[in-house]
Amino acid sequence: MIQPVDMTGDAGRAARLRDELTDTLLSNGQIVSPAVEKAFRTVPREAFVPGDTPLDVVYSVDRAVVTETDEHGGHLSSVSAAYIQARMIEMADIRPGMTVLEIGSGGCNAALLAEVVGADGHVVSIDIDGEIIDRAGVLLNRAGYGGRVSVVQADAEHPVPGFVLFDRTLVTVGAWDIPPAWLDQLAVGGVLVVPLRMNGITRTIAFRRDGDHLVSSDVEVAGFVPMQGQGAHVERTFLLPDRHGKHLRLQFDSGVPETMHLLDGVLATGPVSVWSGVTIGHGISFADLHLWFAAFLSGFCRITADPDTALAAEMGKTWFPFGGVRGDSLAYLAVRPAMDGAGVEFGATAYGVHGQDAAAALVEQIRAWDRNGRHRVPTFGFWTVGSTVPQLPDHAAVLEKHHGAVSISWSPTS
Ligand SMILES: C[S@@+](CC[C@H](N)C(=O)[O-])C[C@H]1O[C@@H](n2cnc3c(N)ncnc32)[C@H](O)[C@@H]1O
Structure with missing residues (x-):
């Protein structure tokens, strides 16, 4: 159900809270670039949440707003917490004019991405859930981002129909694996940011391609709603x-x-x-x-x-x-x-x-x-099926996935 959004009475307060949130994200080091700062000062988060969500929740640093649950109360969709949206966009190193794929939609993060890629860039936001996609499409249009974001209903396990390559891919749903489609549709020099579950523990990792494998360039602790569809993983x-x-x-x-x-x-x-x-x-x-x-x-x-x-x-x-x-x-x-x-x-x-x-x-x-381990930041690698995982240094482990293997290393030489 599309929820009406009342932006009248509270508009001034929302603008104030938007600036305060952005200031906090800057002082926390979660926003570091002027383009991301401008996006956070611009996008009205309240336009993408259910209308009865209190503004201090909408503009909280670390609270997600759940927008859909399953019959057991499990979370299926949410507007992600502001800090992780900021971190993921920064980790992706997005520049004006880029084409960015967002996996897992809702509208808010796509609007932020649209601000960062600017008028010459484009955002493709996909979701497996038709209702979420319809809602995101309406809300993005209403907030003025309709022409800059394409919303597509699709299971992220497969290539996005109608598109060839993305400069950046941001996965905003908890993944257990990295399906071939994400790499096949990633441009040379591209960055994939993905919350990856490794033996039950999730890290949001920025990966860059290095020959036949991916190497991490940044990592953040954050949880996400679990992947549905063909890539779902059952514990x-x-x-x-x-x-x-x-x-x-x-x-x-x-x-x-x-x-x-x-x-x-x-x-x-x-x-x-x-x-x-x-x-x-x-x-x-x-x-x-x-x-x-x-x-x-x-x-x-x-x-x-x-x-x-x-x-x-x-x-x-x-x-x-x-x-x-x-x-x-x-x-x-x-x-x-x-x-x-x-x-x-x-x-x-x-x-x-x-x-x-x-x-x-x-x-x-x-x-x-x-x-x-405790004084080192772990690094991660992903080797697709068919590539050879090299001999890893001490303090490193390899976890098998369906589409490849993930390495986690605390070695100072990794
Ligand atoms: C945390 S929400 C996305 C939040 C959004 N990016 C925002 O603006 O903050 C995760 C979304 O991923 C979607 N999702 C789950 N499995 C998926 C799949 N296999 N393919 C595409 N989307 C999927 C869910 O339907 C849900 O709407």
Whole structure:
């Protein structure tokens, strides 16, 4: 349903909030170029969200506005948060006159892109969902961007019909793989910016082509609604019952251990905790520790517990419930106050007959990250099927995809 947008009474406030948002994105370093700054000062975000969305949400730095949900409440479409729109446009290094493909539509980001490519450029915005495309088309027209943006209903898995090459491609939906169409339609010297899921952990990565493979030039932490259509990737979920009939839910992106049946009754034994001696100050991000686990911890999975269980209370203290299955046992990342009171210490809490070993394996990876990962920005590569992944340096991992392989490296020489 196309929602009417009331831009009357609040127009002045919207203009003020637009400038404040742009100022914040500039001071955060999320906007760095004058063209992107001008785009953010120009595009009326309120024109692309449901009419009842409060303006302070519309102009928040980090809040997405959900525009469509599925029957279970899962998010299917949203206007992305301003900071990630800004970062992705900057990461793509877009210049006036370029032709840009936006995968995943809505109107707002396409309008920003249209401002950046200018009158001599063009934006093609595709979406698998006909309703989203119709809505984006109407809203873009109404906001004056109709002639500068083509909206096309298409599944991004395939080449965009009617177009040959794009200078830049921005994928604004969570991808598990890089289908051949994205590379086939990328001009020489082109940039692909894509939120790529790697063993359950997503990084938005700017890739440039380097011969037969892609190399990353920039990376950002951000999540997106999942890809639908032919490129959709379904996680596998396992439920472990506790003795009260409540459950622990393990979600695997890929690489499900063959020994999952050994986890029957695992919650009856334990818990046991092992501590790493590795600490982190309050308020400091350790998102890359999860990426390190995704790359190197065997049996890596996301873990959630039914609400109101002792397990949920216990896991709530860990902030981010990731862990690993090791044979008949299961360990997850745990934290406790650091001895010096200045932050927290990482460790592992485990269940199962060999819980001590499972916890020790997780702690070993915490220490490895501390030594070799935490002070480096990871780099990424993508090798298409048929190309050869070279021998990678230390502290690098390769994850197989359907259309190729992704490398993640913390090596200083990568
Ligand atoms: C986060 S929204 C896009 C936000 C938008 N770029 C904006 O202006 O902020 C993601 C969109 O991707 C679309 N999508 C999901 N799978 C797709 C696919 N296979 N091909 C094209 N679009 C897809 C969804 O329908 C959804 O509308």
